Amino acid sequence: MSDPAALLTIDRVVKTFGRHRAVDGVSLVVRRGEFLTLLGPSGCGKTTILRMIAGFEQPDAGTIAIDGRTMNGVPPYRRPIGLVFQNLALFPHLTVGENIAFGLRVRRQAADAIAREVGEALALVELAGFADRRVHELSGGQRQRVALARALVIRPAVMLLDEPLGALDLKLRRQLQLELKSIQQRTGTTFIFVTHDQEEAITMSDRIAVMNGGRVEQLDSAHTVYNRPATAFVATFVGDTNLLTGRIVGLDGGAAQVSVPTLGRDVPGAGAAGMRVGANVLLSIRPENVRAADPSLPWRMEGRVVEVVYAGAAHRYTVAAGDARLLVAAPASPGTPPLSPGARIDLAWRADDAMVLDATPTNHVP
Ligand SMILES: Nc1ncnc2c1ncn2[C@@H]1O[C@H](COP(=O)(O)OP(=O)(O)OP(=O)(O)O)[C@@H](O)[C@H]1O
Numbered sequence: 613m614s615d616p617a618a619l620l621t622i623d624r625v626v627k628t629f630g631r632h633r634a635v636d637g638v639s640l641v642v643r644r645g646e647f648l649t650l651l652g653p654s655g656c657g658k659t660t661i662l663r664m665i666a667g668f669e670q671p672d673a674g675t676i677a678i679d680g681r682t683m684n685g686v687p688p689y690r691r692p693i694g695l696v697f698q699n700l701a702l703f704p705h706l707t708v709g710e711n712i713a714f715g716l717r718v719r720r721q722a723a724d725a726i727a728r729e730v731g732e733a734l735a736l737v738e739l740a741g742f743a744d745r746r747v748h749e750l751s752g753g754q755r756q757r758v759a760l761a762r763a764l765v766i767r768p769a770v771m772l773l774d775e776p777l778g779a780l781d782l783k784l785r786r787q788l789q790l791e792l793k794s795i796q797q798r799t800g801t802t803f804i805f806v807t808h809d810q811e812e813a814i815t816m817s818d819r820i821a822v823m824n825g826g827r828v829e830q831l832d833s834a835h836t837v838y839n840r841p842a843t844a845f846v847a848t849f850v851g852d853t854n855l856l857t858g859r860i861v862g863l864d865g866g867a868a869q870v871s872v873p874t875l876g877r878d879v880p881g882a883g884a885a886g887m888r889v890g891a892n893v894l895l896s897i898r899p900e901n902v903r904a905a906d907p908s909l910p911w912r913m914e915g916r917v918v919e920v921v922y923a924g925a926a927h928r929y930t931v932a933a934g935d936a937r938l939l940v941a942a943p944a945s946p947g948t949p950p951l952s953p954g955a956r957i958d959l960a961w962r963a964d965d966a967m968v969l970d971a972t973p974t975n976h977v978p
Pocket residue numbers: 629630632634652653654655656657658659660661808
């Protein structure tokens with residue numbers, strides 16, 4: 613099935629270094645104008661995928677196509693892409709303006725057109741007036757903005773960004789996340805962004821491809837990846853979760869009753885369509901979805917507060933229930949002090965908030 617919005621198609625791509633499969637059969641479609649993030653732990657193959665899209669590495673198998681045109685064999689400088697990498701240095705001997713103009717000069721554009729485009733690109737990244745500055749006179753954040761302007765000025769079909777904010781402190785990083793997203797929306801450029809920071813991925817992306825061990829485990833909106841993780845790896849990598857080992861004892865469509873030995877009872881879960889009674893599963897429940905003493909739920913189990921992990925906008929508790937330890941995040945209401953260790957707390961969750969996941973072990977589940 614071809615996606616009419618497809619701009620870049622990666623089809624069954626494999627890349628091996630020595631005996632190590634860095635990219636192990638990745639297929640994904642990037643849509644025109646979207647902000648797509650490759651998210652995953654160090655070494656999972658994110659940079660290798662970008663380098664193959666850029667043409668610095670050749671796939672051992674599979675194809676990469678942009679706008680329906682296969683890129684296999686096309687040299688990097690002939691690909692319609694812009695690059696911003698964490699360590700992609702600006703030319704130190706050139707001014708900011710000359711750095712940005714570089715790609716246009718290579719393409720032999722007229723001087724007045726170049727001046728206009730450089731001016732527009734500088735305005736876009738909010739560095740109007742910086743054209744004559746030297747690179748060493750810029751802060752880290754300003755340098756990354758120049759790198760972005762330099763890549764955008766040639767109007768690439770696809771921008772590849774490999775941890776471009778990785779070297780910046782948290783405050784600047786948050787600010788540039790918003791700016792980058794806004795520039796992407798204003799220019800309508802397709803962005804493929806790499807990060808291993810799940811918060812950054814959720815803030816910025818239209819869709820997230822969660823990678824693990826050279827494969828894509830899930831490609832979905834940030835909302836779906838968080839609320840409907842497809843695998844135990846995705847559930848644990850994107851946000852905090854409680855993972856309980858159990859066995860399906862009742863099934864009605866996607867709704868399941870799961871017997872959890874550590875809790876010593878059956879509990880409800882969702883997303884089990886296609887599974888069978890008797891299957892070994894993992895149940896993933898986000899801390900904020902474990903409800904304390906919620907009368908609207910048809911069941912509850914007794915727990916005891918072991919630790920108050922953090923008290924801010926939400927109280928975060930570790931609660932002992934049976935032999936299990938559950939993380940519970942309860943919204944803090946003004947004037948109500950948090951529960952103390954030893955206090956009893958009744959817990960439950962909505963069936964829809966507990967995802968039933970295949971427990972088939974992979975090497976990568978942490
Ligand atoms: N040129 C190379 N030669 C040998 N092995 C390589 C080469 N490039 C990457 N690898 C290996 O391939 C795997 C994937 O590397 P890659 O750089 O794509 O990971 P990554 O997801 O970008 O990680 P990080 O978040 O640390 O940047 C790693 O195990 C890495 O050691």
